[in-house]
Amino acid sequence: MVGSIAIDAEYLKEIEKARRDLRSLISSRSCAPIMLRLAWHDAGTYDAKTRTGGPDGSIRHEQEYAHNANNGLKIAIDLCEGVKAKHPRITYADLYQLAGVVAVEITGGPAIDFAPGRKDSSESPEEGRLPDAAQGVSHLRDIFYRMGLSDKDIVALSGGHTLGRAHLERSGYEGPWTKEPLKFDNSYFVELLKGESEGLLKLPTDMALLEDPKFRYYVELYAKDEDAFFTDYAASHKKLSELGFNPPSLGFKGAVKNSALLVQSAVGVAVAAAVVIFSYFYEVHRKTKSEPSSMLPRTWHLDCYFAFY
Numbered sequence: 653m654v655g656s657i658a659i660d661a662e663y664l665k666e667i668e669k670a671r672r673d674l675r676s677l678i679s680s681r682s683c684a685p686i687m688l689r690l691a692w693h694d695a696g697t698y699d700a701k702t703r704t705g706g707p708d709g710s711i712r713h714e715q716e717y718a719h720n721a722n723n724g725l726k727i728a729i730d731l732c733e734g735v736k737a738k739h740p741r742i743t744y745a746d747l748y749q750l751a752g753v754v755a756v757e758i759t760g761g762p763a764i765d766f767a768p769g770r771k772d773s774s775e776s777p778e779e780g781r782l783p784d785a786a787q788g789v790s791h792l793r794d795i796f797y798r799m800g801l802s803d804k805d806i807v808a809l810s811g812g813h814t815l816g817r818a819h820l821e822r823s824g825y826e827g828p829w830t831k832e833p834l835k836f837d838n839s840y841f842v843e844l845l846k847g848e849s850e851g852l853l854k855l856p857t858d859m860a861l862l863e864d865p866k867f868r869y870y871v872e873l874y875a876k877d878e879d880a881f882f883t884d885y886a887a888s889h890k891k892l893s894e895l896g897f898n899p900p901s902l903g904f905k906g907a908v909k910n911s912a913l914l915v916q917s918a919v920g921v922a923v924a925a926a927v928v929i930f931s932y933f934y935e936v937h938r939k940t941k942s943e944p945s946s947m948l949p950r951t952w953h954l955d956c957y958f959a960f961y
Contacts, residue, residue, distance in 0.1 A: 654896040688812060707892075710774075831843075
């Protein structure tokens with residue numbers, strides 16, 4: 653069970669300040685993908701039966717970020733430290749989940765309702781609770797059902813692969829899932845239905861979404877209806893970010909939700925411009941893959957691309 657802390661007006665103010673700082677950080681460092689991965693991997697260890705794991709900030713401990721499934725996430729943990737230093741009262745558990753929310757919004761995805769109040773844990777779950785990219789349908793259900801999530805959640809959350817890429821040195825897989833890996837949209841599902849595409853990645857767990865009729869129903873729905881995907885993704889992401897957590901009932905939920913919507917509205921134009929800029933740098937990176945690493949843009953040295961695996 654993820655514990656909760658006392659929330660007051662000052663804490664909520666710090667959350668909104670941290671949100672702004674995360675927007676600046678994620679935009680300037682092109683690290684939305686790995687921030688989303690950090691949030692998911694901290695939350696995705698939850699076990700509904702034992703009520704252990706979940707979004708409790710435990711991934712900051714070496715014992716946990718050293719798990720094979722978390723290869724590379726120390727980059728995101730270290731990037732978050734700058735924001736944590738400015739807002740020390742905010743828990744790591746809240747900070748990591750807020751970073752995931754901001755990462756989706758700033759790359760053009762849906763606004764996600766965020767409720768703060770998670771308590772940090774000093775204990776880490778055992779290794780092996782996160783998805784294995786080499787597995788199939790039954791494995792996906794075993795992992796996500798253990799968390800208390802549904803088939804729709806599995807497919808909607810898989811759509812997060814629209815951001816980022818897999819890394820050979822971390823997972824044994826290489827490449828992006830979509831042509832614009834710094835833009836949050838429904839292209840993951842569009843590309844999945846196209847079949848094999850040169851330069852794009854399709855993992856066994858991706859193909860499993862086509863093999864199972866219940867999964868495939870949502871793949872086809874989201875490929876043709878981006879609004880449906882955004883609505884379901886926002887709901888599933890919120891569920892994931894609150895696994896085992898009961899937000900303090902202090903009447904702040906509506907205010908936080910409205911604040912998130914205002915943020916989304918205010919940065920709409922900026923997000924569109926950022927997507928163009930991010931895409932440009934991605935093309936620069938792609939075209940200069942054969943050049944020495946010292947000639948690549950600094951953002952690519954950061955290796956901030958998202959990957960579950």
